[in-house]
Amino acid sequence: MREAQFSNPNAEDYGEGDYGIIPGSKKKSLLKPGAEKLLKLFKLGCRNRQVDKLIDRQGNFAMFTYRSEVYDLRSGVVIADCEGITNSQENKYRERTVWKKKQIPGGEEITESLKEETPVCDILNTLMKMTQKRSMIGATIIATGASDYFTQDMELDETPAQTKKALAEGAPAKKQERKTVAAAKEKLAVVSHLKIPVCCGKDMIVSKYPDRDSGFHPYYCMTCRKKQPGPDELAKGLK
Structure with missing residues (x-):
């Protein structure tokens, strides 16, 4: 072998x-x-x-x-x-x-x-x-x-870079991801009275990844891939 x-x-x-x-x-x-x-x-x-x-x-x-x-x-x-x-x-x-x-x-x-x-x-x-x-x-x-x-x-993984990155940053990345999701849920509660936006006939979902420009988690349409301000950005606007 x-x-x-x-x-x-x-x-x-x-x-x-x-x-x-x-x-x-x-x-x-x-x-x-x-x-x-x-x-x-x-x-x-x-x-x-x-x-x-x-x-x-x-x-x-x-x-x-x-x-x-x-x-x-x-x-x-x-x-x-x-x-x-x-x-x-x-x-x-x-x-x-x-x-x-x-x-x-x-x-x-x-x-x-x-x-x-x-x-x-x-x-x-x-x-x-x-x-x-x-x-x-x-x-x-x-x-x-x-x-x-x-x-x-x-x-x-598929590439050497992905393998090394996963081994070196896997634990910190998972910890940070949990913090990010928890923060998103907390901010979502602030604007829970608002309706979830609809696009292409379906409710939009909250992206797990922040927008590159704003740094906030936007609403995301899986059909047309359109984005718009998410609950965390709206929560900031209400403060």
């Missing part, structure tokens, strides 16, 4: 392999190619079954749960099973980078990167496939008794 060079982003085979030691962990993490080879080595098969699915387009949230069963190819007897869950609020799925052109003083036009909430409908297939992969790798480790050699506790 071949090791992926996660510790060296410049390596030609970075992220390509059967297992690898993800920066920040000590144990080897089994990857999908390695799990498939273990199944073939032990003459085992794997089948996936959807256990649960939740898609809330208005709330911009989705979650998938799959169960993978590893069975003996000759007898068909199930040897091990494992469930995997993926949701759209995980760090690597909840927002994405978009590039927009901006006019600066002097008439020059530049391109800048902005963070925005990821529309859940854009990543449904990604969430589903990731869930299947998680459950399949977990069931393979159990069926082959490979827990002494591999783990599945940590996973590699």
Whole structure:
């Protein structure tokens, strides 16, 4: 089995392999190619079954749960099973980078990167496939008794930068996120007597991310992506 060079982003085979030691962990993490080879080595098969699915387009949230069963190819007897869950609020799925052109003083036009909430409908297939992969790798480790050699506790994100950022800032970011959400709820109570704005025939939602210019959490329309002052900005105006 071949090791992926996660510790060296410049390596030609970075992220390509059967297992690898993800920066920040000590144990080897089994990857999908390695799990498939273990199944073939032990003459085992794997089948996936959807256990649960939740898609809330208005709330911009989705979650998938799959169960993978590893069975003996000759007898068909199930040897091990494992469930995997993926949701759209995980760090690597909840927002994405978009590039927009901006006019600066002097008439020059530049391109800048902005963070925005990821529309859940854009990543449904990604969430589903990731869930299947998680459950399949977990069931393979159990069926082959490979827990002494591999783990599945940590996973590699799509890019080296995302992995390093998640490891270095994961805990502080989650703490700050909780404070931000709590503050938004507190301010929402101040303007609870106001009606939630409607756009495209649906109630707008409060964005989890502050507006880049105002710093406030705006109301957001999931259909046309229109924004308007949110409860925190309105609360400030009432003080």
